[in-house]
Amino acid sequence: MLLILMTSAQPLAEPMASLPAQAQLPLRDYLQKPYADLFELAPGLSFSSTEVSQQREALKRGEDSCRRRFGDHAKQHGRQVDEARKQLKSGGTEISEARRSALHCNIQNYELLRSEAQMLSQHAIPTAYDNLNAKLDLLLQWPAQYRQARAEIANGSYNSRRWGDVKDIGFREIASGQQDDIKRGQQAVEELKRTGLLPPALEDKQIQQYVNSVAARVARHSDLKVPLHVTILQSREVNAFALPGGYLFIERGLLESADDESQLAGVMAHELAHDTARHSAKLMKRATIAGIFYQAAQVAAILLTGGIAGIGMYYALQYGFYGLGLVLDLKLLGVSRDYELEADQLGIQYAWSAGYDTTGFTRFFDKMASKEGYVNGVSWFRTHPPFYQRMVQAQREIMFLPPKSDQVVQTSAFLAMKKELAPIAAAAEKEEIGKPSLLIGKEEGCTPPKKLEYTPSQPIEELCNMPLRTVGGGR
Numbered sequence: 001m002l003l004i005l006m007t008s009a010q011p012l013a014e015p016m017a018s019l020p021a022q023a024q025l026p027l028r029d030y031l032q033k034p035y036a037d038l039f040e041l042a043p044g045l046s047f048s049s050t051e052v053s054q055q056r057e058a059l060k061r062g063e064d065s066c067r068r069r070f071g072d073h074a075k076q077h078g079r080q081v082d083e084a085r086k087q088l089k090s091g092g093t094e095i096s097e098a099r100r101s102a103l104h105c106n107i108q109n110y111e112l113l114r115s116e117a118q119m120l121s122q123h124a125i126p127t128a129y130d131n132l133n134a135k136l137d138l139l140l141q142w143p144a145q146y147r148q149a150r151a152e153i154a155n156g157s158y159n160s161r162r163w164g165d166v167k168d169i170g171f172r173e174i175a176s177g178q179q180d181d182i183k184r185g186q187q188a189v190e191e192l193k194r195t196g197l198l199p200p201a202l203e204d205k206q207i208q209q210y211v212n213s214v215a216a217r218v219a220r221h222s223d224l225k226v227p228l229h230v231t232i233l234q235s236r237e238v239n240a241f242a243l244p245g246g247y248l249f250i251e252r253g254l255l256e257s258a259d260d261e262s263q264l265a266g267v268m269a270h271e272l273a274h275d276t277a278r279h280s281a282k283l284m285k286r287a288t289i290a291g292i293f294y295q296a297a298q299v300a301a302i303l304l305t306g307g308i309a310g311i312g313m314y315y316a317l318q319y320g321f322y323g324l325g326l327v328l329d330l331k332l333l334g335v336s337r338d339y340e341l342e343a344d345q346l347g348i349q350y351a352w353s354a355g356y357d358t359t360g361f362t363r364f365f366d367k368m369a370s371k372e373g374y375v376n377g378v379s380w381f382r383t384h385p386p387f388y389q390r391m392v393q394a395q396r397e398i399m400f401l402p403p404k405s406d407q408v409v410q411t412s413a414f415l416a417m418k419k420e421l422a423p424i425a426a427a428a429e430k431e432e433i434g435k436p437s438l439l440i441g442k443e444e445g446c447t448p449p450k451k452l453e454y455t456p457s458q459p460i461e462e463l464c465n466m467p468l469r470t471v472g473g474g475r
């Protein structure tokens with residue numbers, strides 16, 4: 001069995017059996033489907049090389065023009081800011097208070113739009129196209145990869161893959177000296193608190209209990225050899241991270257975004273795998289914790305003082321990218337191609353070992369990558385290693401794991417947690433909006449531009465065709 005089809009929030013594609021062989025969709029339509037569907041469908045599809053190369057070209061052209069378009073929007077908004085400043089200056093002391101306030105609003109709002117356009121052009125659009133290209137690669141290359149994986153299973157060679165000893169999880173050693181990381185982790189937690197980078201903990205007994213129980217279940221079935229400490233952070237960032245020595249942090253945004261318990265467990269398992277493999281210890285041979293947090297504090301200063309930092313600012317505030325993920329994953333947790341692939345593999349193994357649906361992590365990854373992820377900066381969600389490689393490696397590992405019945409996808413405890421969380425999240429959001437540290441501008445009573453309207457299932461091309469945005473007021 002290649003894939004265990006699970007009930008998830010998104011509808012799965014029509015089963016192949018109900019489609020006549022020739023009723024193939026246009027190639028572009030497949031790129032909109034989840035990875036899980038493509039792994040199923042790819043072996044039954046074939047495309048002419050002309051169709052493929054035309055699609056590849058179309059993606060290239062689409063990305064270029066989309067990025068250019070939003071780059072132009074950013075420049076246009078920059079000119080609007082300049083224009084408002086000029087008018088302020090030339091108005092001198094004669095200017096009415098209402099006029100002055102309207103111009104302040106314009107400066108503030110066009111800065112926001114400029115920042116948003118830059119974020120789209122430099123981060124979101126390239127990520128979205130990377131993802132489409134990965135899906136194209138998958139359609140073309142997965143059938144052969146699938147046959148190869150089947151052959152490895154048939155001849156038993158899959159057992160000798162790296163960390164193929166899954167029956168010994170908990171008894172094998174991924175990296176020696178995990179206990180040496182406890183001190184380092186404690187130090188890192190203290191530094192995080194001291195620099196003000198760590199969002200406050202979310203104090204809710206029921207949610208804490210639930211999250212603890214899922215994390216403990218994963219940890220118990222992993223190679224972790226240090227005590228587990230779980231903290232839930234009051235932050236809308238869709239992220240989780242593990243500091244060395246068993247310090248697992250779950251941000252509220254992750255709990256809000258996950259659709260089922262296996263997705264949550266999958267992300268936790270990936271993060272704990274960074275700890276069991278001691279990736280940060282390997283990375284920190286060169287960098288010291290103090291050095292890392294000095295850089296973190298600099299980022300925090302920009303974010304927390306509300307200075308207009310251009311790129312990323314609007315992004316940060318609108319989408320919950322607080323800088324914590326930005327600093328931690330790159331510096332402390334390490335985004336190295338090999339480490340990421342290793343954490344993917346081990347994480348899938350731990351989720352499997354704990355009795356969870358092994359596709360939880362990849363389904364969540366896909367959800368973030370294809371739907372909302374290109375506007376999120378989560379640490380396990382980077383384009384290095386490329387999407388294609390991560391998804392294929394993950395799928396191979398899922399195939400290689402001994403089948404288990406009754407893999408958990410959803411639980412009533414997860415649903416109860418979501419119910420408990422909803423009003424807490426709503427209250428926190430309301431409070432955050434009024435926080436001085438999160439106000440970019442200083443002008444009172446400005447209506448900010450409407451948040452970008454973009455429904456997740458829309459193809460990226462629709463975003464690319466959005467007209468230049470304007471703001472009200474300023475007359």
Ligand SMILES: [Zn+2]
Binds near residue numbers: 271274
């Ligand atoms: Zn990772």
